[in-house]
Amino acid sequence: MLRMLLYSNEINLVGLVYSASQHHYLGDPAIGLAPHRWPVPGARLHIDEAVDAYAEVYPNLVQHDANYPTPAHLRSLIRTGNIVNVGDMAADTPGSDLIKEVLLDDEPGQVFLQAWGGPNTIARALKSIEDEYRGTPQWDEIYQKVVDKAVLTSFGQQDTTFATYIKPNWPDLQNREVATSIWGYGSRGVAKPADAFYHSPEWTKANVSDVGPMGAAYRVWGDGKQMAAGFDDEDYFGLSGYTADELRAMGYLVWTPPQAKGSWISEGDSSNFALLIDNGLRNWQDPRWGGWGGRQIVSPTDPNRWSNRGALDADETGATPRDYPAARWFSDFQNDFAARMQWTVKGVDETNHAPRTCVAQGLDLTRRPGQPVVLNPRATDRDGDAVTVEWWQYREAGTYPGTVELTTNPGGVTRFRVPADAQPGQTIHLIMEATDDGTPALTHYQRVVVTVADQRDPMGPGGPGGCAQN
Structure with missing residues (x-):
């Protein structure tokens, strides 16, 4: 939540909804259901806590970008959804009503329904729409509007409502599984060796924990905090100085290895919103394209279900390490x-900002086999830093199975020729990385997609993304 709020200047947030999951729910004394990892009545809940921390640093953040939403606006988006029990979708709630309203409005563009817990509140919103419109003359139109508009993303299925309600009743709704290991508890097992220090107490303390109110609110190993009051045999993150055996002797189920005090824990759901960040990779545009939120492949039995599980990217050695489609971006x-954490406590002139980039020819090009492609990038840096430009082919994101030979000059202009064996309709993805020499060094990208044309097709303009439009 804290990281997402730092990107709220680039993501159009329209709702922040509490929901239940198999890992946490409110309970109901009337039916003898005890709460599970839910704060005591009257306690501040985690979305509100994150917005409170954001509110403290908002005056600083807005100096860096006027698009940061006000704390009052963010608070106006918070709703309580279906939280009583695992898979609760028994009744409409303020949270489900908000989701329903957003799905039925006439605002253009897609809506990403991000299930950071269970999808049950989303399921309730969809059921409410179905209950209202199924059997009416408007149903077919409403159904198509919702499935064209909505994309459900989730880090695992934390209740059964997708399988039992959403998929049977809304089979054409796109679902992207973004359970990336690099942002989960297994991050240390998939990070590149050069990136291991990002998990360390030293890096985390210097760059996050010691940086203002948002850093103070960020959970780290051994911070003495608990998810909820009382003994929880799976929640030992707040403890430090104990071995796994010692924790077991204390009654804990040690399901992930304990780490050094102050080190990184996990941000599993960061891959949900990471695909929406406007960093030039256009990760949201197509699940197979990849980016900070990982890359997904389609289910062999369902064209509307995509998963990062099984997606393979080759590293510089040609090997395909586990979760590399997401882990390759971890350091950036x-x-x-x-x-951005520094933005929360320092002024514009004291901090670094990513370069801004464009490609003169545009981002979506059409070329025939044998035709040359020239890509002329431009990069600016508001801090006056030097910017280095590199290009590479993202083979796994494209559908042309071969490799193109890029020739890049010192100014960053790159050239290649569409291979003679490329077939009409195939795509070649080129990624431009523009990295400044500030502290920390920051990277902005541009993705150029070249679609292979038939020899008889006329060549049109390059499409959106040309520098005149940026």
Whole structure:
């Protein structure tokens, strides 16, 4: 939540909704259901706590970008959804009503329904729409409007409502599974060796924990905090100085290895919103394209279900390490986070900001086999830092199975020729990385997609993204 709020200047947030999951729910004394990892009545809940921390630093953040929403606006988006029990979708709630309202409005563009817990409140909103319109003359139109508009993203299925309600009744709704290991508790097992220090107490303390109110609110190993009051045999994150065996002797189920005090824990759901960040990778545009939120592949049995599980990217050695489609971006995203944390406590002239980039020819090009492609990037840096530009082919994101030979000059202009064996309709993805020499070094990207045309097709303009439009 804290990291997402630092990107709220680039993501159009329209709702922040509490929901239940198999890992946390309110309970109901009337039916003898005890709460599970839910704060005591009257306690401040985690979305509100995160917005409170944001409110303290908002006057500083807005100096860096006027698009940061006010704390009052963010608070106006907070709703309580279906929280009583795992999979609760028994009745409409303020949270489900808000989701329903957003899905039925006439605002253009997609809506990303991000289930950071269970999708049950989303399921309730969809059921409310179905209950109102199924059997009416408007139903077919409403159904198509919702499935065209909504994309459900989730880090695992934390209740059964997707399987039992959403999929059977809304089969055409796109679902992207973003359970990336690099942002989960297994991050240390998939991070590149050069990136291991981002998990360390030293990096975390210097760049996050010691940086203002938002850093103070950020959970780290051994911080003495608990998810909720009382003994929880799975919640030992707040403890430090104990071995796994010692924790077991204390009654804990040690399901992930304890780490050094002050080190990084996990941000599993960061991959949900990371795909929406406007960093030039256009991660949201197509699940197979990849970016900070990972890359997904389609289910062999369902064209509307996508998962990062099984998606493979080759590293510089040609190997395909586990979760590399997400782990390859870890250092860039961590550095960007560290810079934004500095924005919360320092002025514009004291901090670093990512370069801004464009490609003169546009971002979506059409070329015939054998035709040359020239890409002329431009990069500016508001801090006056030097910017280095590099290009590479993202083979796994494209559908042309071969490799193109890029020739890039010192100014960053790159050239290649569409291979003669490329077939009409195939795509070639080129990623431009523009990295400044500030502290920390920050990277902005541009993705150029070249679609192979038939020899008889006329060549049109380059499409959106040309520098004149930026």
